[in-house]
Amino acid sequence: MIPRTVFDEEHEMVRDSIRKFLAKEAIPYHAQWEKDGQVSREVWLKGGEQGFLCPTVPEEYGGLGADFRYNAIIAEEAWAAGCTGIGWGLHSDIAVPYIYNYGTEEQKHKYLPKCISGEIITAIAMTEPGTGSDLQSIKTTAILDGDDYIVNGSKIFITNGQMADLVIVVVKTDPSKGSKGTSLLLIEADRDGFDKGKNLDKLGMKAQDTSELFFHDVRVPKENLLGQEGMGFAYLMQELPQERLSIALGAVGAAESVLKQTVDYVRERKAFGTPIMSFQNTQFKLAELDTEITSARVFTDRCLELLVDGKLDTVTASKCKLLTTELQCKVADECLQLFGGYGFMWEYPVAKAYADARVQRIYGGSSEIMKYIIARAL
Ligand SMILES: Cc1cc2nc3c(=O)[nH]c(=O)nc-3n(C[C@H](O)[C@H](O)[C@H](O)COP(=O)(O)OP(=O)(O)OC[C@H]3O[C@@H](n4cnc5c(N)ncnc54)[C@H](O)[C@@H]3O)c2cc1C
The missing domain is CATH 1.10.540.10 (Acyl-CoA dehydrogenase/oxidase, N-terminal domain)
Incomplete structure (x- = not known):
């Protein structure tokens, strides 16, 4: 390394x-x-x-x-x-x-x-049943009534949704203004009219609670506005590079770990009287994955340096998330194959790694949205 x-x-x-x-x-x-x-x-x-x-x-x-x-x-x-x-x-x-x-x-x-x-425990609620990638189209409203906002709407797929005590909710304070009418509100979980829906049953990341959230005439004091009214979308854009780098770092950490576990396994496991590692196919697969992980690691570390210096831009962070999360899924898939049937068993970490990896290409901006951002800057 x-x-x-x-x-x-x-x-x-x-x-x-x-x-x-x-x-x-x-x-x-x-x-x-x-x-x-x-x-x-x-x-x-x-x-x-x-x-x-x-x-x-x-x-x-x-x-x-x-x-x-x-x-x-x-x-x-x-x-x-x-x-x-x-x-x-x-x-x-x-x-x-x-x-x-x-x-x-x-x-x-x-x-x-x-x-x-x-x-x-905090959560951030952007996504709604009707819109995820297109955040400008959210429908949850927060309309001022005296000193309070009255919040109505619903959110979906919210990480920490069940356990959260405090949720940053993306709302429209002025629905006529599109993205410029978007604001962020801090909403405590015990407010009347705020209900947590069911804990969603997912393909992977099964120990992480992911929920629907419902807001029905929830009164939220205007002191709970985060930053300035109408600036919510700008704040979201500002924070995205860090969110995407965080996902990328996890992706490379997972990929490295799965590769290591696989090397250990194929050294031990035998077929046709010889370790699986002795087959050229196994060696070439692992060599390719190791090379790709190394290059992803170097890119991610550079992005981390840039972020610490306050210089990580949205396009670079999008490239990093795209590259690393696609690689994480590829590594999990190829390594699972080398485990044979055992790789499909939930008790084997590679099975969990495969299931957990899949969502990394979807949340925090999907791979397609990353490509859209990258292409727009070309
Ligand atoms: C486990 C999990 C945890 C999550 N945690 C949170 C959270 O904590 N907070 C939160 O707010 N959200 C969270 N999300 C939601 C997540 O961010 C959204 O699912 C994601 O942004 C995609 O939105 P969508 O599901 O509505 O898909 P859609 O926007 O409906 O997209 C469907 C497909 O169309 C593609 N697509 C959309 N637009 C374009 C385009 N312009 N060009 C090409 N292709 C396009 C997408 O890439 C995708 O493949 C979570 C989701 C999951 C599954």
Whole structure:
């Protein structure tokens, strides 16, 4: 493996501690969480205690004030360990940054310390039953009535939806203005008229709760507006590179891990009296995948450096998400094949890795939307 210069010694210590944490607090429980359709509250609180939640939040709000490389390590290790149920990436890398980037001082002091401790679990609700890729067409409204917004509409496929205590909801505050009428509202889960639908039954990522959310005349004080009214779409565009890089980092972490497990397996497993690894087909497949993972890793690390320097643009982040998530699916598919029938068995991590990988090409902007963004810039 070529050396990764993006991390220093301190980062590697964090990698070691997250690995140990996952081995003790997550891996032994993951199969049960898959049956439950969600992880435990306890793992969030324990992760919070260890400083694994929202490490980039400044110290004045209770965070570590670290840079995004800490988040990167956590994303890589969680995916490498197959712990896809813990929705920390969505919380730390995607939802909470909206609060500290666009929130008022009051909002930051109210919510961030508990987001860091794990007492508040967040979600972000953009997608609706009628629209996903075309975010400008959302229909959920928040219409001002005195000092409150009245929210009506529904959302779907919301990660952490069942467990969330606080949801950043993308709404239309002025439906006549299209994207310029879009705003972000912080909605606490216990507000009257806010109902969580059922925990959705998915193909993969079975320990991660994914829900429908319903809003029926929900009164939300106007102090809960995040940033300025009408700026919601601009804020979403601003945050997308980090969201896409977070997905890409997990993709490469997962791909590397699956490849390693496969190499171990084909060295042991025999057919026709010889290890599967001795067949040229096996060697060539693994060599190709290893080469592609190495080049994806270099690109992802460069994107991480750019993000830390505040220079990662939307097009580059889209290329990174497209390349890495397509590769993750390819690696999972090719490696599963090398496991033969065992690869199809749920108890084998490669089966889970195959199922979990599939959604990475869909959420956070589908591969087709990534290509659209890349092509538009050519
Ligand atoms: C497990 C999971 C977790 C999720 N978590 C969240 C979350 O936390 N918050 C949230 O808001 N959303 C979440 N989503 C929703 C996700 O972001 C959307 O599913 C995704 O954006 C695609 O939207 P859609 O499902 O409506 O598909 P559609 O937009 O209906 O797309 C269907 C197909 O058409 C293609 N397509 C659409 N437009 C174009 C175009 N212009 N050119 C070419 N092809 C196109 C798409 O690529 C796709 O292949 C999650 C989804 C899943 C499955």
